[in-house]
Amino acid sequence: MATIYEVSALAGVSLSSVSRVLNNHEHVSEKTKQKVMAAMDELGYRPNSVARSLASNRSNSIGVLVSELHGPFYGEMLSSIEIELRKAGKHAVVTAGHSVEQSEKDGINFLIDRNCDAIIILIDSLSDEFVIELSKGSTPVVILNRLIPEIKDKCFYIDNELGGYLATKYIIEQGHKNLAYISGPLFKQDANERLDGHKRALNEANLKFDDELFYEGDFLTTSGRVGIDHLLKKNKPFTAAICANDEMASGAMKGLRDHNMLIPKDCSVIGFDNVYFANYLHPELTTMNYPINEMAKMSAQWILKNVYKHSDVFVNNKFTPELIIRESIKKVE
Amino acid sequence: MATIYEVSALAGVSLSSVSRVLNNHEHVSEKTKQKVMAAMDELGYRPNSVARSLASNRSNSIGVLVSELHGPFYGEMLSSIEIELRKAGKHAVVTAGHSVEQSEKDGINFLIDRNCDAIIILIDSLSDEFVIELSKGSTPVVILNRLIPEIKDKCFYIDNELGGYLATKYIIEQGHKNLAYISGPLFKQDANERLDGHKRALNEANLKFDDELFYEGDFLTTSGRVGIDHLLKKNKPFTAAICANDEMASGAMKGLRDHNMLIPKDCSVIGFDNVYFANYLHPELTTMNYPINEMAKMSAQWILKNVYKHSDVFVNNKFTPELIIRESIKKVE
DNA sequence: CAATTTTTTGGAAGCGCTTCCAATTGTTGG
DNA sequence: CCAACAATTGGAAGCGCTTCCAAAAAATTG
Numbered sequence: 008m009a010t011i012y013e014v015s016a017l018a019g020v021s022l023s024s025v026s027r028v029l030n031n032h033e034h035v036s037e038k039t040k041q042k043v044m045a046a047m048d049e050l051g052y053r054p055n056s057v058a059r060s061l062a063s064n065r066s067n068s069i070g071v072l073v074s075e076l077h078g079p080f081y082g083e084m085l086s087s088i089e090i091e092l093r094k095a096g097k098h099a100v101v102t103a104g105h106s107v108e109q110s111e112k113d114g115i116n117f118l119i120d121r122n123c124d125a126i127i128i129l130i131d132s133l134s135d136e137f138v139i140e141l142s143k144g145s146t147p148v149v150i151l152n153r154l155i156p157e158i159k160d161k162c163f164y165i166d167n168e169l170g171g172y173l174a175t176k177y178i179i180e181q182g183h184k185n186l187a188y189i190s191g192p193l194f195k196q197d198a199n200e201r202l203d204g205h206k207r208a209l210n211e212a213n214l215k216f217d218d219e220l221f222y223e224g225d226f227l228t229t230s231g232r233v234g235i236d237h238l239l240k241k242n243k244p245f246t247a248a249i250c251a252n253d254e255m256a257s258g259a260m261k262g263l264r265d266h267n268m269l270i271p272k273d274c275s276v277i278g279f280d281n282v283y284f285a286n287y288l289h290p291e292l293t294t295m296n297y298p299i300n301e302m303a304k305m306s307a308q309w310i311l312k313n314v315y316k317h318s319d320v321f322v323n324n325k326f327t328p329e330l331i332i333r334e335s336i337k338k339v340e
Numbered sequence: 341m342a343t344i345y346e347v348s349a350l351a352g353v354s355l356s357s358v359s360r361v362l363n364n365h366e367h368v369s370e371k372t373k374q375k376v377m378a379a380m381d382e383l384g385y386r387p388n389s390v391a392r393s394l395a396s397n398r399s400n401s402i403g404v405l406v407s408e409l410h411g412p413f414y415g416e417m418l419s420s421i422e423i424e425l426r427k428a429g430k431h432a433v434v435t436a437g438h439s440v441e442q443s444e445k446d447g448i449n450f451l452i453d454r455n456c457d458a459i460i461i462l463i464d465s466l467s468d469e470f471v472i473e474l475s476k477g478s479t480p481v482v483i484l485n486r487l488i489p490e491i492k493d494k495c496f497y498i499d500n501e502l503g504g505y506l507a508t509k510y511i512i513e514q515g516h517k518n519l520a521y522i523s524g525p526l527f528k529q530d531a532n533e534r535l536d537g538h539k540r541a542l543n544e545a546n547l548k549f550d551d552e553l554f555y556e557g558d559f560l561t562t563s564g565r566v567g568i569d570h571l572l573k574k575n576k577p578f579t580a581a582i583c584a585n586d587e588m589a590s591g592a593m594k595g596l597r598d599h600n601m602l603i604p605k606d607c608s609v610i611g612f613d614n615v616y617f618a619n620y621l622h623p624e625l626t627t628m629n630y631p632i633n634e635m636a637k638m639s640a641q642w643i644l645k646n647v648y649k650h651s652d653v654f655v656n657n658k659f660t661p662e663l664i665i666r667e668s669i670k671k672v673e
Numbered sequence: 674c675a676a677t678t679t680t681t682t683g684g685a686a687g688c689g690c691t692t693c694c695a696a697t698t699g700t701t702g703g
Numbered sequence: 704c705c706a707a708c709a710a711t712t713g714g715a716a717g718c719g720c721t722t723c724c725a726a727a728a729a730a731t732t733g
Contacts, residue, residue, distance in 0.1 A: 010689055021713040026691060034711055057399060057455050058689035060390045061718050068433070068454075076422055077415035077616075085418075086409035089436055098454060100401070101434055103422055121401075121431065122390050228620065257620045264622065283410075284617040287561065287590045289597065343719055354683040359721060367681055391719035394688050 009050035018046035029054060060122060069310055070118030070126040071101045072111065079253075079282035081129070084151070084303040088127060091307035095315065097124075108132040119146050125310045127151060127303075131195055147314055149306045152299075153196060161309070163302045163324055167197045170295045170328030171204025171251075174277050177330055178247050179212045182339030183275065187220040187245040189234040189255050198226070201251045201279060219243050224255050231258025232265070239266055246274060246339060253278035253285050253294055260288065260335075271337035281331050290334035298326050342383035351379035362387060393455060402643055403451030403459040404434045405444065412586075412615035414462070417484070417636040421460060424640035428648065430457075441465040452479050458643045460484060464528055480647055482639045485632075486529060494642070496635045496657055500530045503628045503661030504537025504584075507610050510663055511580050512545045515672030516608065520553040520578040522567040522588050531559070534584045534612060552576050557588050564591025565598070572599055579607060579672060586611035586618050586627055593621065593668075604670035614664050623667035631659050 015025045020039050027035045028043045046052070060066045069092055073081045089099050100121055104111030111132050118126050128138075129151040142148045142158050154164040178186060188205055191198030209216050219241045224230030231250055235258075238245070248263070250256035256278030260270055268274050270290055278285060278294035285292040305322055312320040348358045353372050360368045361376045379385070393399045402425055406414045422432050433454055437444030444463050451459050461471075462484040475481045475491050487497040511519060521538055524531030542549050552574045557563030564583055568591075571578070581596070583589035589611030593603055601607050603623055611618060611627035618625040638655055645653040 012689080022690085022715095023692080023713060024711085027712090030691080034709095036711060039712080053453055055394075055455070055689050056453055057390055057393045058718095059691075061388075061394050061720085062689075062691040064691095064718075066390060076419035079412075079617075082410035082415040085434070086436065089409055089434065093435060093450075098433055098435060098450065100431055101418070101422065102426060102431060103419065117426075117431065120386055120389055122388070260622070261620075284412075284620060287594075287617055288620060289593070289622045345719080355685095355720085356683060356722080357681085360682090363721080367679095369681060372682080388719050391688090392721075394690090395719075395721040397688075397721095 008055075009052045010055070011052075013050055014043065014046045014052050017050060018042040064122075066122040066124055067097050068100050068121070068123050069097055069307070070115075070121065070123035071099050072104055072114045072118060072126065072128045072130060073101070074104055074106045074111075074130050076101065076103050079284055080280065080299060083283070083299050084129065087300045087303035088307045091304050091311075095311050095317070097311075097315070104130050104132065106130070106132050112137075115141065119144075125149070125314045127306050127310070129153075147310065149309050151302060151306050160324065163306045163309075163326070165197075165297055165302070165326045165328055167200035167328070168204040168207070170279060170297075171201035172208045173204070173328065173330055174279065174295050175205045175208035175249060176211070177332075178249065178275065178277060178336065179208060179214070181247075181275070181336055183247040184214060184339075185220070185243070185245040185247075186214070187222070187238045187248045189222045189224050189231060189238075189248060189250045189259060191224060191226040191251040191255075193223055195226075198251055205249060217243070220245055224251070226252050226254060228254045228258040228261075231255035231260075232262035233258075235259050235262030235266070247336070248274055248276050250276065250278050253280045253282045253292060256292055256294070256335075257284070257288055260292075271335050275336040277336060279328075285331075285333070288335075293333045293335045294331050295328045296331050297328060302326055341388075342385045343388070344385075346383055347376065347379045347385050350383065351375040397455075399455040399457055400430050401433050401454070401456050402430055402640070403448075403454065403456035404432050405437055405447045405451060405459065405461045405463060406434070407437055407439045407444075407463050409434065409436050412617060413613065413632060416616070416632050417462065420633045420636035421640045424637050424644075428644050428650070430644075430648070437463050437465065439463070439465050445470075448474065452477075458482070458647045460639050460643070462486075480643065482642050484635060484639050493657060496639045496642075496659070498530075498630055498635070498659045498661055500533035500661070501537040501540070503612060503630075504534035505541045506537070506661065506663055507534075507612065507628050508538045508541035508582060509544070510665075511582060511608065511610060511669065512541060512547070514580075514608070514669055516580040517547060517672075518553070518576070518578040518580075519547070520555070520571045520581045522555045522557050522564060522571075522581060522583045522592060524557060524559045524584040524588075526556055528559075531584055538582060550576070553578055557584070559585050559587060561587045561591040561594075564588035564593075565595035566591075568592050568595030568599070580669070581607055581609050583609065583611050586613045586615045586625060589625055589627065589668075590617075590621055593625075604668050608669040610669060612661075618664075618666070621668075626666045626668045627664050628661045629664050630661060635659055 011025050015022045024039050025043050028040050102114045104114045111130050125147040127149050135155050139157050150162045154162050190202050206216050222234035222237050224234050248259050250259050263274050278292050281294045281296040285294050308320045309322045311317040344358050348355045358376050361373050435447045437447045444465050458480040460482050468488050472490050483495045487495050523535050539549050555567035555570050557567050581592050583592050596607050611625045614627045614629040618627050641653045642655045644650040
């Protein structure tokens with residue numbers, strides 16, 4: 008593998024000049040530029056990225072820490088981030104924290120030690136305080152799917168309250184009055200906000216929030232199913248199940264069918280997130296769109312703008328959920 | 341950030357000694373080891389991974405190139421790889437080729453230029469010849485989901501033919517005689533092999549392969565739906581649709597329902613891959629298990645063993661598909 | 674106990690590049 | 704045509720670590 012020395016020798020210019028054309032510096036004459044490029048070509052020169060990093064203290068790599076690498080959500084997110092970074096010649100180093108506090112901290116250290124120029128995180132186990140502290144460090148950090156007011160320009164989040172509100176409002180508009188709600192784990196910010204929105208819509212329609220028609224799940228499929236079992240036992244009739252995410256909605260659908268109920272005839276179901284398999288379900292799931300692709304892309308752009316000083320980038324932090332109407336909700340007379 | 345110099349000074353030993361304890365070299369006295377460790381501790385020393393890479397010509401990073409980062413398949417794969425590498429203190433640099441030849445080649449160069457110690461690829465657009473040539477280079481390459489005989493110890497693959505055979509055999513055993521087949525794109529090795537297995541099972545049962553009950557899809561959901569439309573138009577009755585992957589199977593289910601057919605009452609459906617949403621479908625999809633997690637893990641282990649010389653690793657290249665019986669197939673009298 | 678072997682240490686040369694600084698060359702205007 | 708300045712170039716020091724080599728220290732042997 009040819010080095011910059013050989014290029015310099017072949018082109019008959021100094022090391023510095025070669026480095027300058029390599030980095031597109033100003034103040035290089037057209038002539039030397041040509042000579043250098045020709046030499047590089049002839050030698051099939053490929054810069055050594057590690058050496059560049061060491062000398063420049065820039066690794067051109069961005070760390071991405073997520074709870075899990077699999078699942079319908081994170082894949083989309085990673086994909087968007089990678090596309091955006093790659094276009095800019097940067098690359099993604101990914102790692103998973105598995106929603107375990109220590110493991111998430113390790114992941115962050117791992118990425119920092121790897122000299123990542125910036126880090127994107129989407130995790131639940133670390134406290135706001137920890138993240139705030141982290142963001143004071145020398146490695147820039149951006150946060151996906153979470154709003155921490157103290158560092159809100161580095162957060163990319165959705166208006167979960169609004170999403171919860173819109174979902175419930177729509178169902179009420181379809182004539183439903185007895186609503187069951189299966190929430191995410193309430194120690195998570197998003198789960199809480201979605202529930203708040205639900206309550207607001209209820210309030211607005213003069214409907215009461217009924218504790219007996221509430222179940223706290225964990226955002227995983229199983230808890231949707233279990234939730235339905237639980238709710239049905241109460242013997243309080245409901246005509247719609249509002250689920251705080253699509254995974255639980257799919258579990259809920261299974262649960263309802265276990266009890267020989269048809270969807271949406273006997274019970275309507277709505278989800279949240281609009282993960283891609285919402286289409287695969289039967290009936291197709293009505294849900295709230297969560298623009299994770301767009302948000303992930305923005306987080307990458309924030310880094311391009313603030314870390315790599317790309318100037319032509321627009322960054323938006325707050326996103327809006329949108330209702331996606333499909334087949335799982337019935338109009339009630 | 342403290343450097344090795346400061347550690348060396350504080351501990352009162354030479355640079356080399358510090359480096360030696362850092363790398364767990366033999367021939368370091370217990371005494372200096374203690375002194376060095378104490379100094380590191382006191383300074384909160386963190387080795388600079390870039391400098392290490394430059395000096396040692398080892399980056400401790402493994403490149404992963406996949407067609408896409410999203411979708412049910414790749415997420416699982418990435419997850420398994422990351423877990424395995426992370427345990428060994430290595431990390432994954434991921435990039436996507438989007439099934440476009442040039443883009444996949446770029447991806448490979450990108451990873452090589454990044455000084456990856458090895459590369460894991462799971463892609464379709466590159467020819468066997470290209471991959472063989474690539475594997476002669478100085479960066480080790482392992483191949484997932486593909487058998488290239490010339491370099492088969494670096495390939496991790498499943499017996500697709502057997503999978504195709506077992507799926508069809510099972511359906512035949514359930515009494516079905518008129519079988520429709522929706523294949524993947526036949527320029528892909530796996531699609532072809534699965535079809536071969538299907539034909540073998542047919543043969544064995546003295547059933548004829550019927551061109552009119554065959555449709556070549558593209559492994560995506562839509563083509564399952566389109567395939568069913570296409571097949572139904574032929575007015576040749578069939579009682580089971582065999583799909584070469586789960587995505588198409590889910591499309592086929594949708595297609596059948598569009599035509600007011602019930603599954604499995606009016607038509608049985610079987611998939612292939614056992615992606616996680618096969619459980620979410622209604623009815624739950626009977627399918628062939630594809631042990632992508634296990635395979636991905638093995639590919640990572642191969643690298644640990646052959647590149648990083650871990651000795652305690654067992655590597656297996658060939659995997660076996662298994663029938664997963666769920667609800668989408670009916671027994672015919 | 675001296676001679677020999679083995680273990681432990683330190684010195685120094687890189688790894689391939691960036692970047693500061695000073696020197697050189699070219700340009701402009703009076 | 705020369706001073707004054709700007710554009711361009713080269714030299715050299717370093718980025719933080721690994722690793723080879725030889726020297727020093729410790730252990731072993733007859």
